[in-house]
Amino acid sequence: MIFSLAIYGAPYSSQASDSAYRFATAALAGGHSIYRLFFYADGVHNATRLAAPPQDENNLPRAWRQLIEAHAIDSVVCIASALRRGIINGEEAERYGCDADNLAGGFEVSGLGQLLDAAVRCDRLITFGD
């Protein structure tokens, strides 16, 4: 089975990101594959590389990075959601004259079309709402 996941929740604001992460690891452990992770709305906050939660707490942004890297999962951050919330890669930071960027490696910024593409190309699209 080929899954895609849409994640709408920011880490630590709602359980959505944690639920999606657990589903993703269970799917991969079960021999399934993940076509795409699509981080939408407040879900884009999962893609910051600057989050520094206390060491004894679950570090969700880091967990996502490690999972994405380990399984080479296509991971898209909605560009319209991201720019509004200050999640930005180097190219966009230059375009908008920002003095820094914060998008973690493994993520790319792209449009809502990538969510539609995921819905069409995978067997199941699972949405983890806020």
Next chain:
Amino acid sequence: MVLHTVNKSPFSHCLLEQCLQVIGDKHALLLLEDGVYAALTSSPAAARLLQCHSERALAVYALAPDLRARGLLERGLLACVEAVSYADFVRLAGEYDSVQSWF
């Protein structure tokens, strides 16, 4: 056949009630996150869930890790609710034609 997921508590939201109003025959319901509070015998949705289960053969699942995190596994849960793991969630997502998330 659709697997519906509901992640809000019936003690604070009417989301589950809205879901049950439109849910089709042979569909299934998976409670997760705060949605698992619906599995309590004291939940506002208890009678409706039991009715949908008995009259329309609605399968009702609740994520065990979310029940455990809220201290509900040892509480009185509705007889129609089956506690499932994330691996079961993955399996159910594949068994049903699509997954509709209510949030």
